[in-house]
Each structure stands twice: as C-alpha cells, then as structure tokens.
Amino acid sequence: MNLDVTWAKAWIRTSAAVMSEHRVELINLDRAIGDGDHGENMDRGFQAVLSKLEDLPSEANPGDVFKLVATTLISTVGGAAGPLYGTAFLKAAVAVTGAADLDGSALVAFLTAARDGIVLRGKAESGDKTMVDAWTPAVDAAEAARAEGADDLAILVAAAVAAESGAQATEPWVARKGRASYLGERAIGHRDPGAQSSALLLRAAADTASMV
Amino acid sequence: MKKLVNDPRNVVAEAVAGFGAAHADIVRVSTEPVYIVRSDAPVTGKVGLVSGGGSGHEPLHGGFVGFGMLDAAVPGAVFTSPTPDPILAATKAVDGGAGVLHIVKNYTGDVLNFETAADLAAADGIEVRSVLVNDDVAVKDSLYTAGRRGVAGTVLVEKIAGASAERGDALETVAAIAERVISGVRSMGVALTPCVVPHAGEGSFSLADDEIEIGIGIHGEPGRARIKLEPADAIVDRLLGPILEDIPFVAGDKVLLFVNGMGGTPQIELYIVFRRAAEVLAEQGIDVTRTLVGNFTTSLEMQGASITVLKLDDELTALWDAPVQTAALRWGR
Numbered sequence: 252m253n254l255d256v257t258w259a260k261a262w263i264r265t266s267a268a269v270m271s272e273h274r275v276e277l278i279n280l281d282r283a284i285g286d287g288d289h290g291e292n293m294d295r296g297f298q299a300v301l302s303k304l305e306d307l308p309s310e311a312n313p314g315d316v317f318k319l320v321a322t323t324l325i326s327t328v329g330g331a332a333g334p335l336y337g338t339a340f341l342k343a344a345v346a347v348t349g350a351a352d353l354d355g356s357a358l359v360a361f362l363t364a365a366r367d368g369i370v371l372r373g374k375a376e377s378g379d380k381t382m383v384d385a386w387t388p389a390v391d392a393a394e395a396a397r398a399e400g401a402d403d404l405a406i407l408v409a410a411a412v413a414a415e416s417g418a419q420a421t422e423p424w425v426a427r428k429g430r431a432s433y434l435g436e437r438a439i440g441h442r443d444p445g446a447q448s449s450a451l452l453l454r455a456a457a458d459t460a461s462m463v
Numbered sequence: 464m465k466k467l468v469n470d471p472r473n474v475v476a477e478a479v480a481g482f483g484a485a486h487a488d489i490v491r492v493s494t495e496p497v498y499i500v501r502s503d504a505p506v507t508g509k510v511g512l513v514s515g516g517g518s519g520h521e522p523l524h525g526g527f528v529g530f531g532m533l534d535a536a537v538p539g540a541v542f543t544s545p546t547p548d549p550i551l552a553a554t555k556a557v558d559g560g561a562g563v564l565h566i567v568k569n570y571t572g573d574v575l576n577f578e579t580a581a582d583l584a585a586a587d588g589i590e591v592r593s594v595l596v597n598d599d600v601a602v603k604d605s606l607y608t609a610g611r612r613g614v615a616g617t618v619l620v621e622k623i624a625g626a627s628a629e630r631g632d633a634l635e636t637v638a639a640i641a642e643r644v645i646s647g648v649r650s651m652g653v654a655l656t657p658c659v660v661p662h663a664g665e666g667s668f669s670l671a672d673d674e675i676e677i678g679i680g681i682h683g684e685p686g687r688a689r690i691k692l693e694p695a696d697a698i699v700d701r702l703l704g705p706i707l708e709d710i711p712f713v714a715g716d717k718v719l720l721f722v723n724g725m726g727g728t729p730q731i732e733l734y735i736v737f738r739r740a741a742e743v744l745a746e747q748g749i750d751v752t753r754t755l756v757g758n759f760t761t762s763l764e765m766q767g768a769s770i771t772v773l774k775l776d777d778e779l780t781a782l783w784d785a786p787v788q789t790a791a792l793r794w795g796r
Contacts, residue, residue, distance in 0.1 A: 278663060286682040287663050288517075288543045295540075325579065329517075329543040334575035372575060429571050430684055432608035433601075437687075 252460060254403050255352035259313040260304055261462075263320055265455040267297035273451055280444040284431040288330060289444040296328035296336070312351050317344035331429060332445060335369050335382060342368030355397040358406055359390070366390045373428065380426035380438065385449035388417035407457040414453040418446035464659045471661040475518045475538055482525055486790045489529040493556070496549035499525045500535040504557045510628040510637045511535070511557030514566040514621060515550060516573050517542040519660070520681055523617060523760045526791030532625035533566075533789075541660050541763075542682040544572035550580035554589060562590035562634035566621055566641065568613025569597040570682075592634055594641040596620050598650040598771065600705045601678030601687050612680045615723040615760040615771045616648035619783075622792065626785035640782070644773065649709050651702040652769030654679040654686065654725060658762045677701055681725075681762045695732070699739040702770045707747065712772060714748030719755065719783065721771040726761035728768055733757065736768050744772075753783055759791065 252258060270277075270293045277290030300323045307315060317340045325337030346364035347357055366386040375381040392413035396406045421443040426432045431443065468474055476497065483492035483499070492499050498515075505511060514524045515537030524536035534557035539545035554563050563584065567577045574595065581591040598616030602608060624641040632640070654676040657666035660683065667683025670676060675698070676686035693701075712718060722737040724730070737756050744751055752775060760769070775783070786795030 282663070282667060286542050286684050287660055287667055288540070291662055292540070292543055326546050326548045329539050329546050329576065330572035331544070331570075331575055333544075333546055333572075334579055373571070428609055430609065430680075430682075433612065433680065433684060433687070435603070435687060 252404075253352040254313065254358060254460065256312055256316060258460060259316040262456050262459040263297070263300055263304060263316060265459045266452055267301045269451050269455050270294045270297045270448070273448075277444050277448055280442055280447055283441040284426065284434055284438045285444060286430060289332060289448065292328045292330050292332055293448055296324045296333065299323050299327040312349065313353060314344045314348045314350065317347070331373070332448070335373050335445070338368040338372040339365040342371075353403065355401070355403060355406055358403055359393050359397050362386075362390050362393050362410060375428040378424065379428040380421045380424045380431060380443045380446075381428050382443070382445035382449045384421050384443065385414040385417040385446040385453070388413035389453055404457070404460045407453070407460050411450070411454040411457040414450040418442055418450040421446050464664060466659070466661060468661055474661045475540055478518070478521075479525070479538060482790070489788060489790060490525070493552065496552050497545075498535055498537045498549050498553035498556070499528050500553065500556050501529050501533075504534050505559040506534070507559045508561055508631075509559045510561045510632065510634050511554070511559060511563040512566060512621065512625055512628055512637070513537065513550065513553050513557060513563055514617070515539065515545050515553070515577075516568050516570070517544055517682060519658070519763045520760050522758075522791035524621070527618065527621050527625075527789050529787070529789035530796060531622075531629045531785055531787035531789075532792065533621055541662070544570065544576045547576050547580040547583060550577055551583045554580060554584045554591065555587070558589050562592065564624065564628070564634060564637050564641065565591060565593040566617065566624065567593055567595050568617055569595045569610050570612060571609050590634060592638040594620070594638055594645060596645055598645070598648045599652075599680065600649050600709045601651050614650045614652060614681050615721060615769045616645070616650045616773065618723075618755075618759045619648055619719065619721065619771065619773050620644045622787060623779055623782045625787070626782035629785065640779075644779065647710065647774035648771060649706045650769050650771040651706050652679045652681070652723075652725065652767060653677050653698055653702060654762075654765055654767035655692070656727065656766040658683045658726070658765035660763070679762075679767065681760055683762055683765065695735045696739045699736055699770065700743065703740055703743050706770060706772050707749075710774065712747075712749055712774065715750070717750045717752045717775045717780070718744065719753040719773040719775055720744065720751045721755040721773070723760050723769045723771060724758035725765040725767040725769070726758055727764040727766040730757070733768055736770070740770055753780065
C-alpha cells in the first residue's frame with residue numbers, strides 16, 4: 252500500500268492498541284530497572300492521541316498526523332518518554348512535511364529524523380541501553396533495504412526486525428543513561444523498556460503497512 | 464495491598480483537590496492543568512520559584528508552596544514527571560516580572576520536561592533560570608550515568624532559595640544561592656520495604672523479610688546494594704560515611720542535619736537515626752547548628768529513611784531561619 256495519511260492514522264491506531272496490550276509487559280520491564288511507569292505512560296499518551304485523531308482535517312497528510320502525535324505525547328506522557336517520543340515524531344513530521352505519501356527515501360528520512368530527535372533530546376549514544384539502541388539499528392536496516400531497492404513494506408519490516416533485535420541486545424548491558432544507569436551492574440539481564448516500546452511501535456508500522 | 468483510594472487514575476487530581484481545600488489560606492490550585500500556587504501569586508517584583516516532579520513524595524513539593532518558599536509546585540502522575548504544559552502554566556502564574564527559577568531534581572524525565580517548559584516560557588518573554596538538585600551520593604556521578612539524583616536535599620534548596628527570593632534578591636542571586644546549597648548538600652537513603660504505586664498495585668521491587676536496600680532513590684527504584692537487616696546504628700554509619708567523605712565535611716564545619724522519613728517509618732525510629740547521626744558528627748568535630756526531622760521527601764508508604772547534611776555559612780543559616788509559611792514547614796510568621 253501507499254504510505255499515505257490512511258496508513259499514518261492506521262499505524263497510530265494500531266500503536267495505541269499495542270501499547271494497551273503491552274502495558275503490563277512494559278511496566279514489568281520498567282519495574283526491574285526503572286520506576287515502573289513506562290507502560291502506564293505510553294498507554295495514556297496513545298489513548299490521548301487516539302481521541303484527537305478524528306479532529307484532523309480531511310486534507311491532512313502524514314506529516315500532520317505525526318505532528319499531532321508529537322504535541323499530544325509531549326503534553327500527556329510525562330516522564331522521559333514524553334519529550335523523547337514527542338521530539339522523535341516532531342522531527343520526523345518535519346522531515347516529511349507536505350508529502351502526500353512516503354516513498355522509500357522519504358521513509359528512511361522519516362526514521363532517521365525520529366532517531367536524531369531522540370539523540371538530540373536525550374543525548375544518549377548507541378550502547379547506552381536506551382531507545383537509541385532500537386532506533387539506530389532500525390534506521391541502518393531501513394537504509395540498507397532501500398539501497399537494495401526494497402519497497403516500502405520491506406523497508407518497514409527490515410526496520411521492525413532490526414529494532415526488535417536491538418531491543419533484545421540491550422539485555423546483557425549496563426545502562427549509561429536514564430534511571431537504569433543508577434543500578435550499575437544490576438541492570439544486566441534486563442531489556443530496556445524504552446527500546447522495547449520503540450520496537451513495538453516500529454512493528455506496528457510494518458504490520459499496518461502489510462494489512463491495508 | 465490496601466490503599467485509601469477511589470480510582471487509581473484519579474489519585475493525583477483528588478489529592479491536589481484535597482490539598483487545596485485543606486490549605487486555602489496558603490495556596491490555590493489549578494485543576495486543568497494541575498498545579499499549586501501560593502494564594503497571593505504572582506508577587507509583583509519578586510522572583511518566582513517553581514518546582515515539581517512526580518507525585519508520591521508528599522509533602523514535596525506542594526507542601527512547600529507559600530510565603531518564604533515555593534511560589535508554585537507542579538505535581539505529575541505518581542513517580543512521573545509532569546509534562547511541559549502545566550510547568551509552563553505555573554511559570555506564567557508566578558511571574559511577577561522579576562523572572563522565575565525552576566528547581567529541578569536531576570531525573571531524566573524532570574530535566575527534559577522542565578527544559579521544554581523553560582524554552583516555551585522564554586519564547587513568551589519570561590526570564591527563566593534552572594538549577595538541578597543532585598544530592599544523592601549513592602549514585603556515581605560520571606559520564607556513565609545520568610548523574611546523581613535529586614532527593615531530600617531538595618527541601619533545603621527550596622527553603623533557602625525561597626527565603627532569598629522573599630527578601631527581594633534578583634534572579635541571578637537567588638539562582639546563585641540555590642547553587643551554593645546544591646554544592647554543599649549531600650544525602651543517602653535506605654529502604655526496609657518497597658512502595659506500591661497505586662496503578663501498578665504491587666511492590667516497586669521485592670525484598671525478603673530480612674533484607675534492606677541501601678542507596679535507594681525516591682521513586683521506588685532499587686538501590687545500589689541489598690544487604691541483611693542490621694541494627695539502626697550500623698545502617699546510619701553506612702549512610703553517613705559516603706556523605707561525609709564526599710565533599711568532604713571536616714572538623715569545624717557547621718552543618719544542618721536532616722533525617723527524612725520515606726513515608727512508612729515512624730518518628731520514633733527517625734529519632735533513633737538522628738541520635739546516631741548526631742553522635743557520629745560530634746565525634747568528628749562537625750558542629751550541628753540546625754536540624755530537621757520528619758517525613759518531608761517520601762516514597763509513598765515505603766519504610767526507610769535518608770540522611771542529608773548541608774554545609775552552612777552565616778548567610779545560609781539566616782536564610783534557613785527566615786520566616787516560612789507553608790503546609791509542611793512553618794515558623795517565624
């Protein structure tokens with residue numbers, strides 16, 4: 252399918268359902284090495300987005316959807332995840348401003364801008380055991396798939412798979428940013444909750460593109 | 464787990480409504496978005512002080528809004544930083560034309576949300592300065608962590624900076640005094656039990672009956688080490704050692720000694736902790752000239768305590784002694 256406004260809205264609706272479904276899983280990951288609020292906050296934020304999605308004008312494009320997601324997450328999620336996901340969607344929306352649908356290079360630009368937004372706000376680097384460890388592999392995999400001539404769906408699937416591996420790869424690491432960094436070696440053996448929610452979000456993007 | 468709540472999702476809104484009703488002589492509350500301001504805000508010509516953070520640490524921060532301390536407090540969901548919108552609204556509500564100081568505990572979420580709000584306030588023409596409280600010596604301060612957390616020392620920063628603003632100091636001066644308190648205050652805490660976040664319904668971590676967590680934060684996050692329960696004096700020594708070595712505090716220093724309860728520990732135990740801490744300081748020739756004991760920076764119903772030591776000089780002492788009228792601290796007025 253085309254990655255147009257219908258896809259963008261469907262992705263966000265699916266994400267809201269996925270965050271509700273995985274609320275307890277994210278809370279449990281966060282209880283282990285953080286403070287246990289990540290699932291609650293993501294669920295609250297995406298439910299708020301859901302209720303605003305219908306207010307978008309009919310001529311809205313994907314960038315408008317992502318800008319709405321950004322401002323809503325910033326004002327409803329709280330914690331670190333609100334500003335981080337909010338900035339990601341804001342920068343990504345700007346990267347695709349005005350486009351009616353996203354081709355391969357626009358999709359890669361979208362994912363890259365999202366990752367750069369997270370890095371800008373959170374100042375984390377790869378290997379710090381954060382969301383960045385899901386996003387950077389996803390961006391790299393998307394770019395590699397695009398270079399090989401993959402279509403939009405295949406690019407999104409590559410990004411989702413890489414984000415899932417990236418999230419899993421955080422398990423044996425010591426955290427260097429965020430609340431888990433206070434734990435030192437006690438963070439070892441636990442997956443980073445933000446990397447996990449990032450992987451869920453990208454998996455929802457790929458699933459939505461394959462369904463519609 | 465039994466709690467006195469209605470719907471867990473309404474815990475903060477209902478508590479803030481109750482707080483406003485109970486202390487209507489001192490504060491008024493905004494419900495949409497949620498913040499608490501002193502009843503006479505904005506005070507023309509006075510620097511406004513705004514703090515905030517996740518709920519669950521009461522009386523921090525709402526209990527410290529009033530004459531001589533904070534102008535506004537912005538409570539987020541339990542253990543979750545508030546979003547930029549209410550921080551911005553509170554900043555506007557207390558701006559008396561002399562600028563606003565944000566007092567932020569050093570947690571990634573608080574820092575990011577306050578930063579965003581400060582940017583938005585600046586865009587609206589309000590001069591905002593921010594200070595980061597990071598008094599917890601249990602966390603290594605290095606490139607490899609998010610830096611030290613802000614814990615009970617925040618109360619002392621808010622009291623002393625509040626007195627500075629109340630006597631008419633300019634924004635630069637109030638910020639400099641807040642920084643002086645931050646550079647001279649150190650804390651460390653212990654938990655005997657975890658706490659239960661209302662919407663989570665189970666303990667923030669698990670502890671066996673005979674185990675305690677040393678070096679906890681105030682959000683129910685686990686500490687740096689788990690050990691077997693020991694007599695109070697031995698636990699106090701474990702907390703006080705790293706605090707005193709850190710700046711360091713040395714013989715001849717005048718200090719404020721603050722023993723803070725985490726919410727579920729009775730006063731009788733806090734005074735046992737205070738007794739030993741004062742004894743150790745006296746042995747080392749450190750002069751305890753001011754004191755504070757009680758539940759001021761809590762972690763819901765957690766059993767445990769933290770010890771905070773602040774290096775005092777004549778000016779900081781005078782600012783500590785200055786009148787204050789808030790729900791949780793009241794003297795001299």
